[in-house]
Amino acid sequence: MQVSKFVFKPLTLAIALASISTSAFAVKNIEKPDLKFGFIKLTDMAPLAIAAEKGFFEEEGLFVQLEAQANWKVVLDRVISGELDGSHMLAPVPLGATIGFGTKADVITAFSMGLNGSAITVSNDVWAKMKPNVPAKDGKPIHPIKADALKSVIEDFKKSGKAFNMGMTFPVSSHNMKLRYWLAAGGINPGYYASPQDIGGQIDADALLSVTPPPQMPSTLEAGTIFGYCVGEPWNQQAVAKGVGVPVVTDDELWKDIPEKVFGVTKEWADKNPNTHIAVVKALIRASMWLDADKNKNRPEAVKIISDAKYVGADIRVLSNSMSGTFEYEKGDKRALPDFNIFFRGNASYPYYSGAVWYLTQMRRWGTNQRTQTR
Template sequence: MLNLTLTKSKHFCRRIIGQALIAGMCISSSLVTLHANAEELGYPEKEELKFGFIKLTDMAPIAIAYEKGFFEDEGLYVTIEAQANWKVLLDGVIDGRLDGAHMLAGQPIAATIGYGTKAEIITPFSMDLNGNGITVSNEIWQQMKVNIPKRPDGKPVHPIKADALKPVVEKYSASGKPFNMGMVFPVSTHNYELRYWLAAGGIHPGFYAPHKGDTSGQIDAQALLSVTPPPQMPATLEAGTIYGYCVGEPWNQQAVFKGIGVPVVTDYEIWKDNPEKVFGITKAFSEKYPNTTIRLTRALIRAAKWLDENNNANRPEAVKILSQSNYVGADYDVIANSMTGTFEYEKGDKRDVPDFNVFFRYNATYPYYSDAIWYLTQMRRWGQISEDKPDTWYKEVANKVYRPDIYMKAAQSLVDEKLMAASDFAELANEDGFRNPQTHFIDNIVYDGTKPNEYINKFSIGLKAGDKI
């Protein structure tokens, strides 16, 4: 097992070598000129860093940046530490125990607006697209199957909509049994994806009412959603505490391998190429250590490129790294089941999903304002934001949290140093931070990040303009 904490002597040697290399760059007058303000990319103000993560495959850019020496190329000497849950991770970044972390995309946004914990967290780097799934127990799957059309070979037609689950939920409700499901955190993509999928099938996932002190998210709910840490999802399902869950990999495929559940839909099918995790740091860190911030962003961009290049040719090596106990710690075959371009639904029903995990292509690493605004629309839709906000408010919050300016400085410096090609970022040359209206949702509702209130009002289930719990 790899020890991620460098020994003092080894660390010292690497640090001296790193400083010598940077000094050599100075002597040769090859310091990088930044595109935005023509300043030199200087020494990292803070060299020794500790980053946190949760045991999920989408923490891969951090692991690869470490293992491939991309952090050390930047003069950064990093310790990587798994965290018990998302709250512990967020608190660690806020109190300075961690310098940065693999975060749920909703965490920096929620912290900035003061939902749950109040803190100024930013992200200069989006870690991936897609990567989640919704799994149900074998018992629930057998009840759902009768409601799902079949292909000529007898396998279910995908994507499977929550319409197939609705009669099951109604039966449980009629018998007085609550229909319990798990998600990983109240402001997680998983919570919003599960809610989105359920609501699109006519199942109400419940409202929050923080202004009344109710943060359960179960007001008026037909399916009751509660928090379970990702690695505990399969065991909680097996125990019968929940009937299904939404989680990232490898914990959907783990249910298949253990024979305890069936993934019914991926988030790629709920919202094609949806943003998933981000790398979060405090605003104070970015302002105190601006060079360090750009350098860690550079390392993560290079890692993401490595993960996707040559049609995912590096994925088997990445899976081997992630299977180590100090990273994700699941079996190689379990991680590879989704990480290498396939996804197994019902046992034996493995299908090609080449974009199940995307780390660099489709501008995956660029922190789009419109991605942040989508999360805010879902917070408002389900009551985590209690009152109406004008469109300008959504844009202002996104501008505070998502920092494409930092990202583009890092990207341009990589191009200037010829560590990456200009073509790697060609589509970002005139980027304004808003994706074109997105159409690939399971309910066919179009999302335009420049019109958040108009978007919120399109849904049949959820709060609309003027509504309050």
């Protein structure tokens, strides 16, 4: 596959037009004005909600219906089938679909929906066992926390004959790759894929990773079905609020400004609707600019908007934790993380090749690209 599929030409024109806010400069000859876009209930769907609620879609001549989806597989299947015109999408999915892991299709992106925004959380019981292994200063754990602190916990699970289960959102997901990267750096084998014969990803695994839909992560952790997970917000902060888990590392601490979500469409749809695609990207860029404007002054309003049940539907206080530039680890241990959610700053809207290359290397490493993995 060609990495260039991660970037699409309409982005250049959309960026040039995005600062022009009047409808007089809207893209002309829209091929398909009535659109349905999907999303998963996560804070980084915010550009879609803001583009709708602030009228940016309408000013671009678009009439958009936003529809929450059950999980990331449903998102991909419905974009491919044409039931959705496009969707909030995991950053590696256009690459995975093009390669043919699971479902093969030409899915492309011209717009990054944001950088960072995820974390790895463990249960309270696991954290209690990890904590003695974590360096501290002034009585507080030093962050970022390495997976080394988890290794002895997993070894104890093995000795007792118990599997150490962890959740992630999709096999070809940013969360799967980040969680594997973190675990492996601590000497914990997260398992391998042997596609197409074995797509479970648990070959030789010390920690067994499996798919859990993002909104279900805290309750699945509380039930004891899994002992940790990697997911986007607000479902790490929700675990803290519910008193069922402790985030141990954020993705911004793993790799600063890591690409997290994109807006994905099929190549067939983009080829058929080039002007519509440009108008969509322009509206999303305007929404991202609004979200990051003037040192995040609009974030409190954005939190109120996405707290609505038709969008993320989480408590405003939980959403505010990460969206306001702070992050809570243990209950009461709230620290400044001003770049936890970036939507526009630092060219965050641009789907960089470097992001695609990193995800491709991780897919090769763990065997999801139908070739021998690198151990």
